[in-house]
Amino acid sequence: MSEFLEKIFPSRAIRFISVVDNFDSINSSHNLTTSFKSLFNEYYCRDISNKVKSVLSAKKEAGSYSIANVPFGYSIQNTNEIKVNPDEAIIVQKIFWLAYNRYNCREIADILNKHNCFAGRKYKAWDSSYIWSILSNPFYIGIHIWHKYEMNPSLTGNPFRLPQDCWKTSQGSHKGIVSKEMFNIINSHHNPLKSKPKGKRHIFHGITKCKNCHKALCIGRRKKEYLCCNHCGDGEVKKIQIKVLYDICLKKINEEYIKQHSKIFDQNIFFENLSNNTEYRNEELILQNFIKKIEIGNNCDIDIFWNFNMHNVIYETQCNPR
Helix, strand or coil, X not given: CHHHHHHHHHHCCCCCEECCCCEECCCCCCCXXXXXXXXXXXXXXXXXXXXXXXXXXXXXXXXXXXXXXXXXXXXXXXXXXXXXXXXXXXXXXXXXXXXXXXXXXXXXXXXXXXCCCXXXXXXXXXXXXXXXXXXXXXXXXXXXXXCCEEECCCCCCCEEECCHHHCEEEEXXXXXXXXXXXXXXXXXXXXXXXCCCCCCCCCCCCCEEECCCCXXXXXXXXXXXXXXXXXXXXXXXXXXXXXXXXXXXXXXXXXXXXXXXXXXXXXXXXXXXXXXXXXXXXXXXXXXXXXXXXXXXXXXXXXXEECCCCCCCEEEEECCCC
């Protein structure tokens, strides 16, 4: 509030009136009373936030499920009690059975869509990513994993993923749908059913989507330097060069960081504030902490949804990768 009263409103010639506090910015300057009120309001909000986080953490430590939505196959009854949904549980068991019998995620999705199986309230149809999220979720064997993310201390509002040894688990809050043996076999690194990666993933993995079909983009088979879509056309459809998109994103990150923090973005300081996770490259960590998603259409029509400290903006640009 102080920043609005002292900087934003005066710079945009906005008059601010508060009837309860008897304050009018056209007649009175930003006095000491207003500063103290803003301070107490900020303290109250932070105090409530810390109390809510403590209560939720205590519930999770005790084995209670304190999230509004439960995975497919379960339902919440009496606010806290988690029960198996019989109709959805049959579909979950079928998914694991098909995976155990050497069907990959896309084949399983096609089978479920062919038989018009219910995909849940959030999804209209099954796809490979949805199947993979079910197969890799230990919630289906009775284990609840939480504390995967923490807030970034340097950038307020931007959570970062913790290494796996920092995650917390609880058991006994719900009943499993599949056996641990089947789950471990399907998710084992040495499992022959698990498809091997075809190559290194690109640095925009998980945040780039096609504007037309809303599917994830991948590296081209012939042109490794391009991001391509394999769903909305006949074969590969080249969208943009990875280096061109990376230069666009890094330039905008530097501009926004200077605007908000009055200093140049320092990658070394940024990585000191993050966990030591060697699974991702440095470029990936930067992009995933500053960008929510990127949608790329035909002729390099790009929409980048940012996740900065102060506000979210959409940066649209046109470029030619050829």
